[in-house]
Amino acid sequence: MSTVQEVRRVAVLGAGSWGTAFAKVMADAGREVVVWARRPAIAASINDERANPDYLPGIVLPRLLSASTNAASVLEGADAVVLAVPSQTLRSNLQVWRELLPAGRTLISLAKGVELHTLKRMSEVIVDVAGVPADRVAVVSGPNLAREIAAEEPTATVIACADHDRAVALQNACTTGYFRSYTNTDVIGCELGGAGKNVIALAVGIAAGMGLGDNSRASVITRGLAEISRLGAALGADPLTFAGLAGLGDLVATCSSPLSRNRSFGERLGRGESLAQAEAANHGQIAEGVKSCVSICELGARHGVELPIADAVRRVCHEGLSAAAMAKELISRTPKPE
Incomplete structure (x- = not known):
């Protein structure tokens, strides 16, 4: 029997095009999603106008998706945390958020890169900074052009995690009529491909x-x-x-x-x-x-x-x-x- 908790509430840290598009996917899958935005204007636009015109103009965002500039309130009660910041800024951002991360929850990387100087993959950076076991970290990779996904054009992706049950829980949390995900335990391969x-x-x-x-x-x-x-x-x-x-x-x-x-x-x-x-x-x-x-x-x-x-x-x-x-x-x- 799996001990991995069902994903019902999701925190997405980063309100760029891919972070917003993935947040929309999870909200369309019936999850309550709260996005952290660095700029107050973006958070206000998401909440008041159901839009993020700076990154996804013309896309209407679902009601289950809200935003805030307060990382602590975004992370409170989250069953999963999506890290949607650029790869070379992941470490510095995560150092700020580290103490706010909910204990035992799955951390998901959307970033695709290898960190300069350390040569660490993004999941390794998360393990290093957050001090969590590697099997608590998942990565999303595949043909993920944010604009097409936000427009609900059919696509498929991979959710990779060393803990298969966590990958399945995330798969269930982001399956919609236009977004199909497959699970994989090869985190190294998925990250290097991305x-x-x-x-x-x-x-x-x-x-x-x-x-x-x-x-x-x-x-x-x-x-x-x-x-x-x-x-x-x-x-x-x-x-x-x-x-x-x-x-x-x-x-x-x-x-x-x-x-x-x-x-x-x-x-x-x-x-x-x-x-x-x-x-x-x-x-x-x-x-x-x-x-x-x-x-x-x-x-x-x-x-x-x-x-x-x-x-x-x-x-x-x-x-x-x-x-x-x-x-x-x-x-x-x-x-x-x-």
Whole structure:
């Protein structure tokens, strides 16, 4: 008999596009959801207008979803806590919230990245800062373009947790007529798939920005998946995870969609814009893969895994390598068996 409590009340820490979209999913599944918003204007808009126009314009939010700028009141009585802040700010935010977290409850990461300097996956950061067992931490990964999910377009995702019963409880708490989730116990594979695809999407965007066609982009996606899988295998992930939603599914969506910030950011780099110009055009926001490419390459070096596409993206973003030089370098690598 499982001792995992049914998820009825959910705290979502972060009112960005993905945090708000996932909060909407859980409210549509009949859960009471309270979102923590850093800005009072966003909290007021969610409560008074049933909308978050800054991140999901035109989307009507359900009545079971409310918001507050008071983290303590958001977390009080929560059966599950969703962490929906960017990967590189997760540690600092969690340090503030740590003492407020409800004891024994499941912590869920929506962030997709590898922390700079420590090279920890997001679940590892949560375990480290919150001081909780690893089997209390779940991650959500897959083709998770927030705008499409908020618009209730059918999609599937993966909820990964070392404790299968916790994953099932979360699966039950976020199943709707448009959102289907699968469970998995391979947290490592799901997190690396989610982090790695951002970097590969930058490479695909660079190729598209250079005017290269479908063959080039498909080659980058496929070889990118091989890189992510090699790194995952070295860290103990199940290779089959990368053939699923958290691997191939997430990779295809992020590399193909104009809604993907990493793909769009890469296109600007491919057209010859500098990192600063691309950031300015992206409303001052850096795409997740721009930071993750550094930590992922360091992680690969630590485990002796070759990551040629990720390393090329890193040098375009941080060492001034041109898009043309990147393409020539990758296509001129020593031939080898697939």
